[in-house]
Amino acid sequence: MKLTILGCYSATPRINTHPTSQVLEIRNHIFLIDCGEGTQVQLRKNKVKFNRIKHIFISHLHGDHYFGLVGLISTFRLLTREADLHIYGPKGLKEVITLQMKLSDSWTNYKLIFHELTSKSSELIFEDNKVEVHTIPLDHRIYTNGYLFKEKEGDRKLDVNAAEDAKIDVAYYRKLKQGFDVINEADELVKNEDVTLAGKTPKSYAFCSDTAYSETIVPIIKGVDILYHESTFLEKLAHLAQKTKHSTAKEAANIAKQAKAKTLILGHFSTRYDDTNDFKIEANEIFDNVELAQEGKVFEI
Amino acid sequence: MKLTILGCYSATPRINTHPTSQVLEIRNHIFLIDCGEGTQVQLRKNKVKFNRIKHIFISHLHGDHYFGLVGLISTFRLLTREADLHIYGPKGLKEVITLQMKLSDSWTNYKLIFHELTSKSSELIFEDNKVEVHTIPLDHRIYTNGYLFKEKEGDRKLDVNAAEDAKIDVAYYRKLKQGFDVINEADELVKNEDVTLAGKTPKSYAFCSDTAYSETIVPIIKGVDILYHESTFLEKLAHLAQKTKHSTAKEAANIAKQAKAKTLILGHFSTRYDDTNDFKIEANEIFDNVELAQEGKVFEI
Numbered sequence: 001m002k003l004t005i006l007g008c009y010s011a012t013p014r015i016n017t018h019p020t021s022q023v024l025e026i027r028n029h030i031f032l033i034d035c036g037e038g039t040q041v042q043l044r045k046n047k048v049k050f051n052r053i054k055h056i057f058i059s060h061l062h063g064d065h066y067f068g069l070v071g072l073i074s075t076f077r078l079l080t081r082e083a084d085l086h087i088y089g090p091k092g093l094k095e096v097i098t099l100q101m102k103l104s105d106s107w108t109n110y111k112l113i114f115h116e117l118t119s120k121s122s123e124l125i126f127e128d129n130k131v132e133v134h135t136i137p138l139d140h141r142i143y144t145n146g147y148l149f150k151e152k153e154g155d156r157k158l159d160v161n162a163a164e165d166a167k168i169d170v171a172y173y174r175k176l177k178q179g180f181d182v183i184n185e186a187d188e189l190v191k192n193e194d195v196t197l198a199g200k201t202p203k204s205y206a207f208c209s210d211t212a213y214s215e216t217i218v219p220i221i222k223g224v225d226i227l228y229h230e231s232t233f234l235e236k237l238a239h240l241a242q243k244t245k246h247s248t249a250k251e252a253a254n255i256a257k258q259a260k261a262k263t264l265i266l267g268h269f270s271t272r273y274d275d276t277n278d279f280k281i282e283a284n285e286i287f288d289n290v291e292l293a294q295e296g297k298v299f300e301i
Numbered sequence: 302m303k304l305t306i307l308g309c310y311s312a313t314p315r316i317n318t319h320p321t322s323q324v325l326e327i328r329n330h331i332f333l334i335d336c337g338e339g340t341q342v343q344l345r346k347n348k349v350k351f352n353r354i355k356h357i358f359i360s361h362l363h364g365d366h367y368f369g370l371v372g373l374i375s376t377f378r379l380l381t382r383e384a385d386l387h388i389y390g391p392k393g394l395k396e397v398i399t400l401q402m403k404l405s406d407s408w409t410n411y412k413l414i415f416h417e418l419t420s421k422s423s424e425l426i427f428e429d430n431k432v433e434v435h436t437i438p439l440d441h442r443i444y445t446n447g448y449l450f451k452e453k454e455g456d457r458k459l460d461v462n463a464a465e466d467a468k469i470d471v472a473y474y475r476k477l478k479q480g481f482d483v484i485n486e487a488d489e490l491v492k493n494e495d496v497t498l499a500g501k502t503p504k505s506y507a508f509c510s511d512t513a514y515s516e517t518i519v520p521i522i523k524g525v526d527i528l529y530h531e532s533t534f535l536e537k538l539a540h541l542a543q544k545t546k547h548s549t550a551k552e553a554a555n556i557a558k559q560a561k562a563k564t565l566i567l568g569h570f571s572t573r574y575d576d577t578n579d580f581k582i583e584a585n586e587i588f589d590n591v592e593l594a595q596e597g598k599v600f601e602i
Contacts, residue, residue: 012376061404071338075313092404103362103393
């Protein structure tokens with residue numbers, strides 16, 4: 001799994017600070033998460049292959065999280081995209097995108113599939129044989145979801161020597177990788193764990209922006225490998241965080257601690273702060289493994 | 302008058318090529334013309350004072366001319382703007398902006414006044430005592446207007462020595478500047494032209510993007526000081542220009558020649574061209590005074 005930060009600041013785009021957008025590469029998928037103004041240029045800067053993006057997840061309909069979406073959809077059309085594009089986000093997103101396409105008399109020549117979200121409980125919204133995506137209902141000024149991306153348990157790894165010693169026909173190797181016990185050439189049952197090893201440990205990533213401090217998300221993200229949690233403010237401006245339904249670095253660290261996350265990435269910084277290192281210092285008082293989002297930064301998970 | 306090019310490329314924003322947007326400073330107004338994605342960052346790069354923009358003119362509802370508008374409106378709100386903002390553009394613009402504000406539950410705390418255009422004839426859409434703005438109906442795939450910005454005749458310049466010699470009371474000097482004849486201390490009529498000189502010659506600027514070759518605009522822009530005319534393509538791709546209702550550099554030069562414009566600025570280049578100088582070479586075969594739009598370039602008129 002590989003996470004690339006395209007933008008990690010709140011509110012308004014500036015020359016060197018871009019609004020929220022991230023690319024998650026997970027088991028051959030390239031997922032785009034949020035799409036603030038200028039995201040398509042950030043994708044180019046970070047050399048992300050446009051065509052490989054087939055799923056876009058929008059957290060909520062504040063401009064700094066989706067004003068770049070309609071432009072990206074238009075650019076896909078100009079690049080003569082043919083592949084379907086799935087867009088997950090709050091109800092209303094389809095209306096605003098289709099209105100803009102109608103006004104420009106420019107329909108996409110690829111299929112645009114909206115998955116509009118309205119539930120206030122966590123839902124499984126995407127699943128294939130390798131990956132699951134669940135919503136994480138957040139507590140913000142308008143309807144907002146974070147997203148939990150989970151790799152599925154992969155195949156077990158075959159211990160070829162052990163399998164040969166156990167006289168198992170190669171025709172059964174696929175069954176073994178899938179975790180089944182099999183019958184050997186001597187008609188004896190061979191236990192799966194005797195001839196296979198554990199596969200790769202599935203990893204998970206939770207994206208939580210924007211939200212007030214909310215312990216209700218803890219059970220959903222329990223044990224996550226990487227938690228991205230917004231920290232728009234430092235504790236000194238906790239009153240502003242409360243008023244605008246954002247979080248402080250300390251609050252983000254508290255969530256990471258309760259969820260037993262392995263790593264916490266902080267982001268969605270207010271542009272009023274010159275030095276984001278203060279966010280790490282504040283969070284480290286509660287939680288050890290803290291990273292700072294930074295534009296162009298890549299986290300290998 | 303001062304024109305700053307913020308973006309002058311067609312279609313999709315890229316790392317170093319931005320979609321259409323320009324700032325025109327004219328008699329103390331700062332007018333923003335078109336507002337492609339990323340315009341607010343281009344405004345910052347070019348150090349334009351956001352607060353001084355009170356009028357925005359949108360040519361048409363293709364994304365490369367207005368996808369940056371909703372973000373700019375949101376940023377004005379975050380910067381606690383109080384001044385009214387007037388937006389001129391095709392019908393539909395109000396609906397799409399207000400829908401996005403409704404979905405984000407973020408109304409502006411300043412007055413947003415839409416002037417939606419539907420006429421297919423040139424109209425006077427803005428006027429004060431210094432400036433007039435007229436629409437220039439263009440021939441594009443969807444309803445599109447260019448804009449003609451004209452300074453009004455300024456005050457005449459007082460010839461103080463002549464006025465003193467003619468024994469005119471200083472109380473009448475203002476009347477003289479406004480062009481009136483006056484009575485002197487000896488009760489004689491003094492002709493205005495005997496004691497004043499011509500004021501500054503009023504200048505004009507015509508913005509024409511996007512459009513097919515259309516001679517119907519010539520009478521509207523006749524004698525304009527600066528004509529910005531789109532040239533998305535060179536003549537070699539004239540068939541593409543025709544198909545997409547854009548112009549070639551040669552066609553733009555033809556319009557400039559017929560309109561007896563003093564200077565032609567070419568822009569709205571397709572990003573397929575690496576060297577925009579070829580546009581100048583092509584246009585120069587028809588018209589001498591050709592300039593190339595370039596991001597960050599300032600034209601003093």
